[in-house]
Structures are given as C-alpha cells and as structure tokens.
Amino acid sequence: xxxxxxxxxxxxxxxxxxxxxxxxxxALVDGQAERGEASVVLTGGGIGIxxxxxxxxxxAFDVVDWSRVxxxxxxxxxxxxxxxxxxxxxxxxxxxxxxPVDPARIFPMGHPREPAADDAxxxxxxxxxxxxxxxxxxxxxxxxxxxxxxxxxxxxxxxDGHVASLFPNLPGVMSTEAVVAVGNSPxxxxxxxxxxxxxxxxxxxxxxxxAGEEKAQAVAAAFAGAGPIEVPAxxxxxxxxxxxxxxxxxxxxxxxxx
Ligand SMILES: O=C(O)[C@H](O)[C@@H](O)[C@H](O)[C@H](O)COP(=O)(O)O
Numbered sequence: 001x002x003x004x005x006x007x008x009x010x011x012x013x014x015x016x017x018x019x020x021x022x023x024x025x026x027a028l029v030d031g032q033a034e035r036g037e038a039s040v041v042l043t044g045g046g047i048g049i050x051x052x053x054x055x056x057x058x059x060a061f062d063v064v065d066w067s068r069v070x071x072x073x074x075x076x077x078x079x080x081x082x083x084x085x086x087x088x089x090x091x092x093x094x095x096x097x098x099x100p101v102d103p104a105r106i107f108p109m110g111h112p113r114e115p116a117a118d119d120a121x122x123x124x125x126x127x128x129x130x131x132x133x134x135x136x137x138x139x140x141x142x143x144x145x146x147x148x149x150x151x152x153x154x155x156x157x158x159x160d161g162h163v164a165s166l167f168p169n170l171p172g173v174m175s176t177e178a179v180v181a182v183g184n185s186p187x188x189x190x191x192x193x194x195x196x197x198x199x200x201x202x203x204x205x206x207x208x209x210x211a212g213e214e215k216a217q218a219v220a221a222a223f224a225g226a227g228p229i230e231v232p233a234x235x236x237x238x239x240x241x242x243x244x245x246x247x248x249x250x251x252x253x254x255x256x257x258x
Contacts, residue, residue, distance in 0.1 A: 003237050005208075007223065007244040009251050013211035016247045017047060020209055021054035023245075024152060027205060028064045031151040038151045039070035041195070041203065043164065044077065044087030045156030047211045052095035066099040070140065070148070074155060075164035075194040076109035078126040078181070085189060086111065107140075109133050109179075109193045119183065122191045126181035130193045134178040137199070146178060150203040153195075153238070157210040157250075158187060161218040161231030165194035172196065173232050197228060197235035206238035213249040220253035 010016040024040065031038030042048065055061055077085050084090070088108040096106065110129030116122035140148045155163040165182045166173050172180040175196045182192040200206060210219060221231050222244070228235030236242070 003239060003242050005222070005234075005237065005242045005244055007219075007246055007251060007254065010245065010247050012249075013047060013050070013247050016209065016211055016245060017050040017054040018058070020051045020154075020207065020245050021058050022060065023207075024051070024055060024154070025058060025060050025064055027152050028069055032065055032068055037068045037070065038064070039072065039148060041072040041074045041150050041153040041200075042087065042091050043074050043154045043156045043209075044090065047209050048087075048154060048156045049090050049094050051154070051209065052091055056095050056098050061099075067102045067105075069101065069105065071096065071101065071106045072137075072148075072150065073107070073109050073195075074153060074200070075166075075192055076111075077189050078110075078112060078122060078129070078191040078193055079189055080115075081111040083111075107133075107136055119190060123181055123183035126183070126191050126193055130177075130179040130181040133193065137178055147199055147202040149239075151205065153200050153203040153206045153236070155200070155206065155208050155233070155236055157208050157215050157218060157233050159214045159218055160186065161221060161226070161233050162187070163208060163233045163236050164200070165192035166197060166232040166235075168230055168232060173228055173235070197232065200236050201239070203238045205241040205243070206236050208233050208236060208242075208244045209246075210244065210250040211247040213252060215246075215250045216253040219244065219246060219250050223254055 028038040
C-alpha cells in the first residue's frame with residue numbers, strides 16, 4: 001500500500017457507488033478482524049449518500065458487525081437538527097437507521113441549539129460546536145494522542161476541489177486545529193463544521209469519491225500537482241492509502257483518460 005494518491009476508474013456513478021460500498025464493507029470487516037473494531041468518517045454530498053444506500057442494499061452488508069463500528073462525520077452543515085440538509089440526517093435515512101449500530105458509537109457533529117440572530121452569531125455557535133467535536137475526537141483517541149486512527153475517511157469532491165467543508169483559499173484549509181467552523185462556505189449553507197486536513201491525515205485510508213464531468217477539472221488539477229490551498233483535496237491523504245475513486249466522466253480530463 002502507498003499513501004501516494006492512486007486513481008481507480010469506474011464506468012459510471014452507479015457502479016462507483018456500489019464498488020465503493022463493497023470496498024467499505026471489506027475495509028470495516030478487515031479492521032474488525034485486525035483490531036476488533038472499525039471506524040469510518042462519513043461525507044455529505046450526492047455520491048457520499050448514494051454509496052451509503054449501496055451499502056444498505058449490498059448482499060454483504062451484514063458481514064460487518066455494525067455494533068462495533070465508530071461512525072464520525074468529515075463535515076456538517078450547521079443547520080437545525082431536523083433539517084433535511086444535515087449530513088447526519090441524510091446518512092441516517094440512507095443507512096444508519098437500518099443497521100444494528102451502537103448509538104453510543106455514532107458521533108454526529110453539532111447543530112444550532114436555537115436560531116442565530118445573524119451569520120456572526122451562527123459562526124460563533126459553530127465554533128463552540130467545532131471545539132466540542134475536537135474534544136469528542138480526543139476522548140476516543142489512544143492515550144497520549146488527540147485523534148482516533150480512523151480506518152476510512154470518505155470524502156466527496158466539489159467542482160472547486162473542496163473536500164469536507166475545506167474550500168480553496170479559505171483559512172480552514174491550512175488550520176492546525178482538529179476541527180474548524182466555516183463561516184463563508186461558497187456551497188450553501190454558509191455556516192459549516194469540518195475536520196481539518198491534519199485530522200483527515202490521521203486516517204489509515206482516505207478515499208476521495210468523485211462522479212460527474214463537472215468535477216473533471218478539479219481531478220485534473222489535483223493530479224497535475226496543485227497544492228491544498230488551491231485544491232484542498234490534494235491535502236487529504238491517508239497514512240497507508242489514498243484512493244481517488246472516480247467515474248469515467250470525472251477522470252475524463254486526466255492525460256491518461258481514454
Ligand atoms: O456537506 C457537504 O456538502 C460535503 O461534505 C461536501 O464536501 C460534498 O461532499 C462535496 O461538495 C461533493 O458533493 P456532491 O457529491 O453533491 O457534488
């Protein structure tokens with residue numbers, strides 16, 4: 001295995017979702033065989049939720065002991081707990097509500113406790129929630145460390161090269177904190193919470209999952225040597241393995257694309 005990013009092509013988005021679901025099931029089973037438990041960091045976005053649905057309908061889904069899986073989020077839209085926009089809610093509907101998970105091992109990011117008076121107040125509340133998530137991460141880390149070693153971090157890719165809620169040229173990209181609040185996300189909603197690249201890099205495996213022609217330019221820029229300030233996804237690397245799992249359209253602007 002290598003942490004050097006490796007692009008794995010897939011014919012289309014449907015096959016991609018099913019293939020990543022199979023890969024995820026295998027990674028969790030392997031983690032449980034080796035360490036007795038496993039962990040995954042979920043992503044929002046179209047392909048991120050589609051792959052959760054594909055896990056649910058996979059014939060192999062019950063090979064995983066879901067009661068021994070820690071579930072984290074890479075980012076969250078800072079909106080009301082019952083908002084359909086929340087990544088947590090979408091993940092629960094797509095998969096988690098249908099599995100025998102241990103509720104004590106599901107770690108959603110925070111949400112506003114009350115409607116904020118303005119964007120500044122919302123950012124302030126998100127900053128508190130981000131710090132609380134960092135504490136939660138530390139509470140599940142090995143003694144002497146601040147972060148758990150995630151088995152797999154799942155990330156969608158934005159057309160601008162963002163992953164989680166780390167956007168090009170915004171301060172969150174280079175943050176050395178574990179978790180950041182984002183107050184001016186170019187992708188709605190504007191206020192978000194995100195793991196930082198430093199935290200994502202603590203994972204054994206990082207998978208950037210990308211479908212669609214509108215992502216092709218960002219994929220090409222990443223593999224042409226762009227840095228994380230310009231294309232944040234390039235900073236999302238795992239300790240053992242970094243995979244870019246792409247459909248044909250997303251990989252179409254790579255020099256080797258056929
Ligand atoms: O909460 C979010 O919006 C995300 O976590 C974000 O990083 C997403 O994964 C990408 O924007 C890709 O989203 P799509 O797959 O919908 O394009």
